[in-house]
Amino acid sequence: MIKPATTRKRRSPGDRGQAVAMIEGTLERARQEPRVEFYFAVAKACDEARVIGFARIGLAGVKAGTLDYAIAAGERGHGYATDAARTLTSYEFAELGLHRVSAAIGPDNARSIALVAKLGFSREGVLRDHVFMNGAWRDSLLYSLLAPEWQENNVRLQRATEAFNAAISRPGSAESFDRDFGKKSH
Ligand SMILES: CC(C)(COP(=O)(O)OP(=O)(O)OC[C@H]1O[C@@H](n2cnc3c(N)ncnc32)[C@H](O)[C@@H]1OP(=O)(O)O)[C@@H](O)C(=O)NCCC(=O)NCCS
DSSP states (O other): OOOOGGGSSSOOHHHHHHHHHHHHHHHHHHTSSSOOEEEEEEEETTEEEEEEEEEEEEEOSSSEEEEEEEEOGGGTTSSHHHHHHHHHHHHHHHTSOOSEEEEEEOTTOHHHHHHHHHTTOEEEEEEEEEEEETTEEEEEEEEEEEHHHHHHHHHHHHHHHHHHHHHHHSTTOHHHHIIIIITOOO
């Protein structure tokens, strides 16, 4: 996983050089044909000029992609990563026609695990000694989402949204919303 300079509290000139090289590499790969990498920059509506994070997919295998994301340290916990990952995942399935999207996550990365769980990813298993970081080999947990699962989640979300809208616009219909959607555990 590439750690962008935006996640660090202090930047040295070396960090800046790394960040510039990363962006230049990203732009170059975006021009390649066929394109194998897609980046989604995250910025706040009130400050669109400042990129606070990204979501990325790299295409690999047959109709498959890997998902990565990061948000600047001071901007976490506001749902930006979930929003970006959901948007990019939808793009992968709906626009790129992928069948499978996977994410490899460090076992201690509770935020990232919570994020993919919200998007409906399933845990597949452990990738042993998957990354070499800070002088040691480390495992990753592998999560994935398949196109039919994404489709099914979309239908459920749409039904819930319609029922919610009906519940708040019709007095007395909140009970039926609870009955249909509120008590489900999945
Ligand atoms: C992982 C990361 C992108 C999450 O960014 P974020 O903007 O905080 O994510 P969101 O706010 O969209 O969602 C985080 C979820 O984690 C949950 N969370 C926050 N702190 C948590 C904790 N300590 N334990 C468990 N869950 C936690 C949040 O509650 C939220 O879920 P919710 O919306 O259901 O409440 C960010 O922490 C990051 O950039 N980390 C460094 C890079 C990285 O690890 N990338 C992922 C590589 S796979």
